[in-house]
Amino acid sequence: MAAPWDDDFDAPIAGPSFIDRVRNAPDDDDGGDFAMHDGDDFETARGRVGGGLSVMGQDVAEETPFQQLIRHWMNERHAPDILPGQEMLLGRILDHVRKQSNDVELLRADPDSSEEEHFRIMLVQTEVERVKFIVRSYIRTRLHKIEKYARYISSAPDVHERLSKAELEHARRYSRLVEYHFKQSVLQSLPEQQQSLDEEVAFMPPMVAKPDKKRPVVARALVDCPPMRLPDGTSTEMKKGQISMTPYYVVEHLLLRGEVELV
Amino acid sequence: MALPPSLRTSITPPELELVASEQLVEIVPLVSMERTAFISGAYGPLRPPTKCKVPLWMASNLKLKKKCHIVPPVWLNTDFLQERLTEETTSPSFSEMPFRFAELAKTLLDVAPDDLQNPERIRSLLKDIREARQAKSREGLAKLDHNELLLNNLCAMEINEIRPFFVRGMDVLTKLTREPGQDAMDQT
Numbered sequence: 001m002a003a004p005w006d007d008d009f010d011a012p013i014a015g016p017s018f019i020d021r022v023r024n025a026p027d028d029d030d031g032g033d034f035a036m037h038d039g040d041d042f043e044t045a046r047g048r049v050g051g052g053l054s055v056m057g058q059d060v061a062e063e064t065p066f067q068q069l070i071r072h073w074m075n076e077r078h079a080p081d082i083l084p085g086q087e088m089l090l091g092r093i094l095d096h097v098r099k100q101s102n103d104v105e106l107l108r109a110d111p112d113s114s115e116e117e118h119f120r121i122m123l124v125q126t127e128v129e130r131v132k133f134i135v136r137s138y139i140r141t142r143l144h145k146i147e148k149y150a151r152y153i154s155s156a157p158d159v160h161e162r163l164s165k166a167e168l169e170h171a172r173r174y175s176r177l178v179e180y181h182f183k184q185s186v187l188q189s190l191p192e193q194q195q196s197l198d199e200e201v202a203f204m205p206p207m208v209a210k211p212d213k214k215r216p217v218v219a220r221a222l223v224d225c226p227p228m229r230l231p232d233g234t235s236t237e238m239k240k241g242q243i244s245m246t247p248y249y250v251v252e253h254l255l256l257r258g259e260v261e262l263v
Numbered sequence: 264m265a266l267p268p269s270l271r272t273s274i275t276p277p278e279l280e281l282v283a284s285e286q287l288v289e290i291v292p293l294v295s296m297e298r299t300a301f302i303s304g305a306y307g308p309l310r311p312p313t314k315c316k317v318p319l320w321m322a323s324n325l326k327l328k329k330k331c332h333i334v335p336p337v338w339l340n341t342d343f344l345q346e347r348l349t350e351e352t353t354s355p356s357f358s359e360m361p362f363r364f365a366e367l368a369k370t371l372l373d374v375a376p377d378d379l380q381n382p383e384r385i386r387s388l389l390k391d392i393r394e395a396r397q398a399k400s401r402e403g404l405a406k407l408d409h410n411e412l413l414l415n416n417l418c419a420m421e422i423n424e425i426r427p428f429f430v431r432g433m434d435v436l437t438k439l440t441r442e443p444g445q446d447a448m449d450q451t
Contacts, residue, residue: 070282119294120299127321137266232410250411
């Protein structure tokens, strides 16, 4: 039997399959967290990815989807703020993971498969596990930030577009739960003027935790970057390959445009 | 299900190794295998004794099963490292090394010492280089301010090592110079 992954490396991955799976299996651990927006079909996604990449120069344009995911995972791990979710990229990679796993199942069920086949199965499975680890870590990093800043996120509309539907829903429910718990356990027994959860007292940290955009991060330039403004008012430019440690808000716009990566 | 607390502040060395394992290395296969499509790309066909490029994770997997020899990268030999060590100890700046050399070297020394020339010497040279560079990065702490610190030529593992302390240091300096920072943030 010919291995199903012999020559179909470039075969298109069926577009709607991931969407279907998400719709049909809302409780699926792997799929539930990143439901896609309706009407976002695969082609537009690919167009969008392509369009975004052209700005980033040769090196980045040659990144495979998995390398892109690794870059986004690293960025998410290092950035103090929550970054725009990469739902389309995740969708493509999860589709690919599922396809590889299906092929493995198919070959395993075949009693005639040779020793070489078993060997390839083992390698393919090893890779699938590596990919799954990174996907999971990426989602969990976002989940951590969502829970940490749940009350800020649910009150700040400009953050909403960086989250998927499921993530936003989770942020809202989580912050409602926390508020309910605070009220039930402590606040309801306090005098009314001390019950609020969003007071801003001068010289005190605000009660709603916000991402600390001043936290230093280490950024590496993927291309020659436009000038950026440093905290002391001077401006500087990063050349491709330069590594610089600076407060997050200084490089935030470069990071969102994919011109730097956090390392 | 959120990220465990131990992983929240920084990336860990095993995770850096995981990332570095995506890099391609050359192997001399001892078994043959058809070209196979993986998620990160298509690799093969393996036809002994023709050299072939595969990701490091696959190379070490094959190596552990004694199904290939790994061709060490050009920088992983005693001559090159000796030269870098001299450069490192004579010049005040960091010499240029591959960004993930520490992870790569460790994996190769662990799984394929028999494919390297004089692995013991390589190990000790790498250690000397690491110490020389570590001393420089500690000196770099004096240059820390609330603005920016250039870390050119530092590799992933070294950045990760100095990160917690440097981030804290810069954080404190930012707090001490709050006003100008506030201005810049309003304007961006």
